[in-house]
């Protein structure tokens with residue numbers, strides 16, 4: 425039997441509509457709307473695309489966005505000054521500094537400078553620290569990991585008590601998604617580039633989250649029959665038949681895996697749109713908290 429396709433694009437559209445209604449209610453009740461500052465350093469094509477998509481999604485939800493496009497050779501000091509200016513701006517409820525930053529920038533110092541209340545990416549060290557500890561609620565959960573859990577929940581996939589395998593341990597996806605699965609009482613395995621027998625580990629997974637950045641690395645015969653597969657990877661591979669000269673594939677060989685899995689996310693149209701929806705959710709939550717503080 426073929427796997428159910430988890431339609432991230434459709435689920436994200438539903439969530440964005442929920443947010444649009446929350447924003448409209450906020451505007452009516454308080455005369456205020458959420459504001460997101462986007463900070464883009466340099467001219468990476470992928471980062472430009474993602475930031476453009478985020479600003480467009482904000483506009484559609486009624487969220488104000490403030491774009492800061494900065495040169496790739498900006499100094500650490502000047503970038504810090506931009507962040508501090510945004511911290512002080514009452515119209516800005518959330519600050520997104522798109523990663524990766526150029527090599528000469530100390531990204532940890534930049535992320536740590538974002539005010540905790542505006543850390544809608546959830547990358548501030550204190551938010552990550554809280555996420556990693558039992559019963560310490562972070563103010564914000566990172567968008568991509570949060571989107572993965574939301575996809576499972578909205579697809580009716582049980583997490584508690586099941587074997588979850590996460591491929592990858594990056595700060596932005598692998599590690600935080602592992603923490604979230606653990607908090608939801610999955611039995612957790614985290615694999616990485618030194619894992620001895622990756623296929624054998626993956627075969628244990630009732631829930632597999634793949635975030636390695638290797639096109640179609642996970643083969644169909646690695647998948648446990650009936651497993652839920654969340655493919656975070658977004659990899660461009662050359663394709664002469666595509667007008668752009670490339671197409672996007674995940675970390676999982678989709679056509680093989682869908683013959684075995686119980687449910688699977690496609691790439692594109694899986695986790696990616698959820699990342700953006702969760703950013704809008706976090707920004708709207710940040711604005712609501714700012715209103716509560718008065």
Ligand code: NAP
Nearest residue numbers: 568592593594597616617635636637656657658695696699
């Ligand atoms: P990353 O920082 O490069 O981390 C990759 C992780 O995968 C590392 O932990 C690495 O292990 C592990 N890894 C690499 N090669 C491996 C192999 N052959 N076998 C086992 N593990 C291996 O990447 P990332 O930022 O987490 O992103 C991962 C993928 O997700 C990329 O394709 C990225 O484009 C995509 N992504 C998508 C979204 C979205 O919204 N859809 C968001 C973020 C990222 P070590 O730790 O041992 O080096």
Ligand code: LUD
Nearest residue numbers: 473474521522523524545567658692693694696697699
């Ligand atoms: N930095 C992210 N860097 C990269 N794909 C994203 C992403 C949308 N500070 C910070 O936004 O959350 C972040 N915060 N990230 N990413 C990756 C990561 C960051 C990746 C994919 C998508 C955001 C997305 O919508 C579409 C899809 O998978 O359907 C395809 C888009 C296309 O190029 O056609």
